Amino acid sequence: MKGNIKIDNTDRKILKILQTNGKITNAKLSEEVGLSPAPTLERVKKLEQSGIIKSYHAELNAELLGLGVNTFVQVTLKGHNKQNIDSFLSKINEIEEVIECHHITGSGDFILKVIAKDIASYQLLMLEKVSDIDTVDSLQSMVILSTFKNNKEIPLQQTN
Template sequence: MAAELDKTDFKILRLLQENGRITNLLLSQEIGLSPAPTLERVRKLEMSGFIKSYHALVDEEKLGLGIKTFIQVQLDFHKNNTIQIFLDEVNLIKEITECHHVTGQADFLLKVYVNDIKAYERLIMDKISKISVVKTFQTMMIMSTTKKEPIVPLEY
């Protein structure tokens, strides 16, 4: 699918990842096109799914979300529709911000944000442990984050 993109498209994607609020005029100046074809290219990237959405990156600690964890989850595959049952439940839990189907001993890796250890305990006791298809889980507390890059690498 990346074969559909030319150098200008990649430049647009890079610039929009760096600043999703860049004006069309400034974007057009950066890529060397007039505003109308620049806007047309951006719309095409949006319509074709290369640009999924635009977001503000918020500081979770300033919001009081001081506990961040990864939870490795192993499912009990003795039940029908195990994965779908798990995903349906996970999608209802607001504290889970990411859910990845992974290889290895765990089946899923969850990223969780909560205010404090009590909130984490409630999450585990009242939600995660009550998902019927969860066999085991293991928590890895995030002590610090040295790299958190919201930008997808475009050059390899």
């Protein structure tokens, strides 16, 4: 569902809480927002059905899973027509190490966030998978040395 969907301050409270704790029980959520459980559940269902709440998932510790290299890769395509873009997206969606893909403005066409075990694995991934996509013209890699902010919460403005 597109466009602005009207939400009130109670909906914003619900969204803020769910962004920080998607596993919260409805009873605890209702207590925190000051409603009884039934209307709280109805509001959550409304937010899910409207598309404001897209999904629930766990954030994993990549380093503990042996995935210690994170990079951003700026991709420039050989041409900017729909066929090249569709072909690139189809192939990039098959590469599980590409965890984000954004169409951008500026000198490149796409920015990818890529995760790999180590630099050797990353190099192999770039050589054998990403640069092998026929519509790719050039790649510019930026290895992430440290992350100081990685907030997954969308800011929600309160209204009076």
